[in-house]
Amino acid sequence: MEIDRQRCTLCGACAQACPAAALEVIGQVWTAEALLAEVQRDALFYETSGGGVTLSGGEPTMQAGFVARLGRLCREAGVHVALDTCGAVPWEQYEAVLPWVDLVLYDLKIYEGRRHPAATGADNAAILANARRIAAAGVPLWIRTPLIPGYTADAANIAALGQFIAAELPAVQRWELLAYTNLGGPKYRRLGRPYALEGVPLLTHAEMEALHAVARAWVPTAVWSGATRDRKEAQV
Numbered sequence: 001m002e003i004d005r006q007r008c009t010l011c012g013a014c015a016q017a018c019p020a021a022a023l024e025v026i027g028q029v030w031t032a033e034a035l036l037a038e039v040q041r042d043a044l045f046y047e048t049s050g051g052g053v054t055l056s057g058g059e060p061t062m063q064a065g066f067v068a069r070l071g072r073l074c075r076e077a078g079v080h081v082a083l084d085t086c087g088a089v090p091w092e093q094y095e096a097v098l099p100w101v102d103l104v105l106y107d108l109k110i111y112e113g114r115r116h117p118a119a120t121g122a123d124n125a126a127i128l129a130n131a132r133r134i135a136a137a138g139v140p141l142w143i144r145t146p147l148i149p150g151y152t153a154d155a156a157n158i159a160a161l162g163q164f165i166a167a168e169l170p171a172v173q174r175w176e177l178l179a180y181t182n183l184g185g186p187k188y189r190r191l192g193r194p195y196a197l198e199g200v201p202l203l204t205h206a207e208m209e210a211l212h213a214v215a216r217a218w219v220p221t222a223v224w225s226g227a228t229r230d231r232k233e234a235q236v
Contacts, residue, residue, distance in 0.1 A: 005192065032069040039079060052080025054105070059086055061093040071100025087127035094130060103140045106131055109152050111160035119151045128164070135171040142174045147211060147224075149180060149200050155214050162218025175219045179208055179226025202229035 015023040030038075039053050046052050053074055060067050060083060067083070074081045082103040085094075098104075108131065109124075110116045116124040135141055143165055147153040158177075165172050180203055188195040205228040215222035 036073045054082040056084035064093040064096040067097045135169040141171045144176045146178045158214045166218045175222040177224035205231045
């Protein structure tokens with residue numbers, strides 16, 4: 001299936017007209033109140049697991065007002081709220097949502113300033129500064145680092161991130177190293193975009209263990225998870 005995206009106006013009419021339902025619009029408009037009602041349908045699972053709601057995206061703080069409203073409603077209903085964020089947003093958006101968040105899941109990919117723009121297209125100064133401010137605010141913090149071959153999965157990068165976390169983020173409770181997965185390839189093809197990691201193999205179990213050892217030398221609570229190319233199961 002191919003879509004001429006130069007002509008697409010995002011009206012959704014093609015999905016409505018498609019007789020085989022091969023096309024669909026992903027996403028819908030919610031009010032915070034209606035979404036809370038949807039969240040509360042799983043209240044029994046939160047009670048038994050000790051979990052709650054994770055607000056992710058995309059980048060959830062791009063809709064900071066909505067996130068703050070939903071977070072306040074969840075707080076009043078006794079539902080735990082986690083915020084999954086990339087860190088590359090103005091601090092004012094965090095100021096709006098942090099009072100209603102119980103846990104922040106924060107992405108740190110590359111520490112070295114010159115490597116970061118080459119890999120992500122953006123500088124990491126604001127990301128590091130926001131991490132410091134969230135830690136100083138006392139909000140429980142989990143750091144997440146995807147280990148991507150050729151980009152983030154090297155000992156020097158993990159050591160630099162570990163040193164930063166140990167020295168400047170005392171609120172960090174857990175550092176998660178996430179093994180690269182190639183499941184994103186089909187999504188790129190559906191969008192008609194080139195996939196830069198086409199053909200790149202998953203990391204091996206030994207490679208993940210070696211990077212985990214580097215991380216643990218700085219942050220004892222570091223863990224890793226994900227499938228490797230020589231073992232199907234995920235490590236926890």
